[in-house]
Amino acid sequence: MTEGATCSKSKRHGTKSSFKRFLRYxxxxxxxxxxxxxxxxxxxxVPLIFPRIMQHFIDDVFSSxxxxSASEKIYQLNYWTLIIVGIYTFLWIPGTYVRHYFTSKAGNQVTFALRYDLYKHMQRMSASYYSKxxxxxxxxxxxNDIALVSNLVGNALTNIWMDGVLVIALLFILLRMDWVLTLASLSIFPFYLVVSKKIGRKVKRNSHMVQDETEEMSAHVQEKVGGYSVVQAFTHEEFERKRFRNEAAKLLNFQLQSGMLSSLNTTVTGYLTALAPIIVVWVGCQRINSGVLTIGELITFYAYLGSFYLPINRFAELNVVYSTSMAALERxxxxxDETPDIQDTPNAVECTNVRGEILLKNISFSYEENEKIIKNMNLSIHAGERIALVGASGSGKSTLVSLIPRFYDxxxxxxxxxxxxxxxxxxxSLRQQVGIVPQETILFSGSIRENILYGNPEAxxxxxxxxxKAANAYDFIEGMPDGFDTVLGERGAKLSGGQKQRIAIARVFIKNPKILILDEATSALDSQSERLIQEALDRLMVGRTTILIAHRLSTVVNADEIVVMNKGxxxxxxxxxxxxxxxGAYARLYHTQFDEAIGE
Structure with missing residues (x-):
């Protein structure tokens, strides 16, 4: 992208159907x-063998x-019993294990691939995405959503082939046995298809609402758990309980609707598949009375009919699973389909051998259209120079420094x-050249060593x-129970503000960037911590182009240049x-802070 170009923030959306895109995984x-x-x-x-053998015993072996002879009947009984037990032992058991194990393996591997790709994509998303x-x-x-998508493998893609083959095989057997009874058993299908289609649409729509509400509720809970100290400090426990109850009740309502639709689907399809055998028995008895059918054949047909409706009922359940999973997949x-605002241009080059000279030329920036935060700004920063940005809150200082590592364009x-x-x-490669010590230090819940190594895993x-040692953190780290292996709580909860800040400085030291951004790095600290951190920062700034933001002007008096900002x-x-x-403005601000310090 060249000088004066306007960055595009459009999004690209795939044209292929969701299911086809899923099949790639x-x-x-x-x-x-x-x-x-x-x-x-x-x-x-394998169980389809048994009804035929049962018919053989009823019509041929034990019929009047x-x-x-009696001994021949016992021989037939023992012979076929051993055959069936052998088939179940050496065929059914391995087949059942293979069916469940490989279904689980396929579902978990597809879920892993999809979740990993989604996580990679989320890491590519720009700051604007996370702010929204x-x-x-x-x-x-x-x-949660990807867990629901995995059901497409475990239930849909596996069962559809298995049940499809089973239905075709049984349909062939039933037609061979008696085509009239077969047509009678199929009489419920038109009603079944209509019910499945109507309920499926409603299930999918309601699943979207369940998952949307689950997302909103998860976001709220995580936010409040992370800010538990504020909730307790302002005694808002009862308020938050009521708010959570309302959100949970809303989710419950959607879940109850899902349960109602699922139950309705199961009930109606169950009724239809239960009604069909009654019709078959009625027609079958008529045909026995006419001498066309034997009792053994009717019993065998009825036994096969149960196996025939088993996959039909699973198709009904699959309708609900498919609708729910597709709603999750679409989310x-x-x-x-969200496109990162910040992307490499086709001819982008590696950022290496950096001197650290920065030039801002006629730049403007807005988070929202027609709301300029930075307005036609020009600024030149020489390599190795220390520049301080000062000004009232909202003047655009933090926004300005976020443009250098391209968090925004x-x-x-x-x-x-x-x-x-x-x-x-x-x-x-650009961001590898930029080190940031923010006002709000963010540490992770691993060990101190892992947090420092975040700056350079190869160190x-x-x-x-x-x-x-350079960050003035070595002494307090060694004084901790496990030294560098001390495990921190979430966001470094076990450390004081000054200690967290020194770990953050050590993390930047080990990264060794050429450009340094310090955003209120010594604010809200006691004098002892501020002195230790300022010493560490002075070491860190040596030989680096440094941009520091500060409200406390005593920390910027030694900067090579001070830039005063107001309204962008x-x-x-x-x-x-x-x-x-x-x-001017800086002098008034400096004298005001000086007078306040004297007054204290």
């Missing part, structure tokens, strides 16, 4: 599904017209690093110790001495 594991389906066919076709979506909702899609694919103008527009660098133990514009620029001599 299934294709590498299709052999698992084929094996599972084959095992399922064995599991459900049988010519067999709550983290709990994002996690809900990643975990997952909706996230995957400017609307117009250009941000250049070493004479090249940063949009011409690969995003990953040695000596590098870790050197970084900790630069209103003053110069050294501390020069700005005091101008007696």
């Amino acid at each position: 299934v294709r590498p594991h299709i052999w698992l599904i084929v094996i599972a389906a084959a095992g399922g066919i064995i599991k459900f076709t 017209n049988s010519v067999l 979506h709550q983290s709990g909702g994002i996690v809900s899609v990643l975990m 997952v694919l909706h996230v995957m 400017i609307d117009c103008g250009s941000v250049c690093l070493d004479g090249r527009d940063i949009r011409e660098y690969k995003v990953h 040695s133990e000596e590098d870790i110790i050197a970084a900790a 514009k630069i209103i003053e620029k110069g050294s501390h001495i020069q700005l005091l001599a101008q007696n």
Whole structure:
């Protein structure tokens, strides 16, 4: 993207159906599904042998017209019993194991691939995406929705082949036995199809509502659990309980509707498949009375009919599973269709051998259309220079520094690093050159060592110790029970604010970036912690281009240049001495803080 270009924020959406896109994840594991389906066919076709043998015993072996002796009848009974037991032992047991194991394996592997791709995609998303979506909702899609999608493998893709083969095989057997009874058994199908289609649409629509509400509720719970101290400090426990109850009741209502629709589907299809055998028996008795059918044939036909309606009932259940899973899949694919605002251009190059010279030329930026946060700004920062940004809250300081590592893209103008527009660098390599020490320190729940290594996973133990010492963190780390292996709570809950900040500084030390951004790095700290952190920051800034944001002007007096911002514009620029001599906005702000400090 060249100078003056306007960044596009459009989204691309796939034109293929959701199910076809899902099949791309299934294709590498299709052999698992084929094996599972084959095992399922064995599991459900082996029992079909028994009704035929039972007919043989009823009509030929133990009938009043049988010519067999008593010993021959016992031989026939023992012979066929051993055959059936052998078939079940050596065919049905392996088939059943294969059906369930390979179904589980295929479902879990497809789920893994889809979840991993979604997570990778989420990592590529820009800051604008995370500012619009709550983290709990994002996690809900990643975990809950994909878990529902896995049912498409476990139930749909496996059962449809297994049950399809079973239905065709049974239909062939039933037609061979008596085509009139077969047509009678199929009389319920038109009603079955109508019910399945109508209920399926309603189930899918309601599933969307259940999953949307689950996402919203997950986001709310995660937010409040993370901010439990604020809830308790303001004694809002009762308020939050009522709010949670209302959200849970709303979700319950949707879940009850889902349960009602599922129950209705099961009841109606169950009624239809229960009614059909009654019709078959009625017609069968008429045919026995006419001498066309034997009692053994009717009993055998009835036994096969039960096996015939078993997959039919599973198809009804599959209708609900499919509708629910497709609703979840559409939500997952909706996230995957979100296009990151920040992407590498086709000819992007690696950002290496950086000097650290930064040039902002006529840049403007807005989070929302027609609401400019940065307005036609120009600023030149020499390599190795320390620049301080000061100004009232909301003047655009933090927004400005977020443009340098391309957390956001400017609307117009250009941000250049070493004479090249940063949009011409690969995003990953650009960000490797930028180290950030934010006002709100974010640590993870692993060990201190893991948090420091986040800056450079390839660093040695000596590098870790050197970084900790440079950040004035080594002494307090060694004083902890497990030293560098001490496991921190969520967001570093076991450390004080100053300790967390020094770990964050060590993390930047070990990253060794050429550009450093310090965003209120010493705010809200006691004087002892501030002194230790300021010493660490002074070491960190050596040889790096540094941009520091500070409300406390005592921390910026030694900057090479101080930039005063107001409403997205630069209103003053110069050294501390020069700005005091101008007696403008900076001088008024400095004297106000000085007077307040004297008053204290």
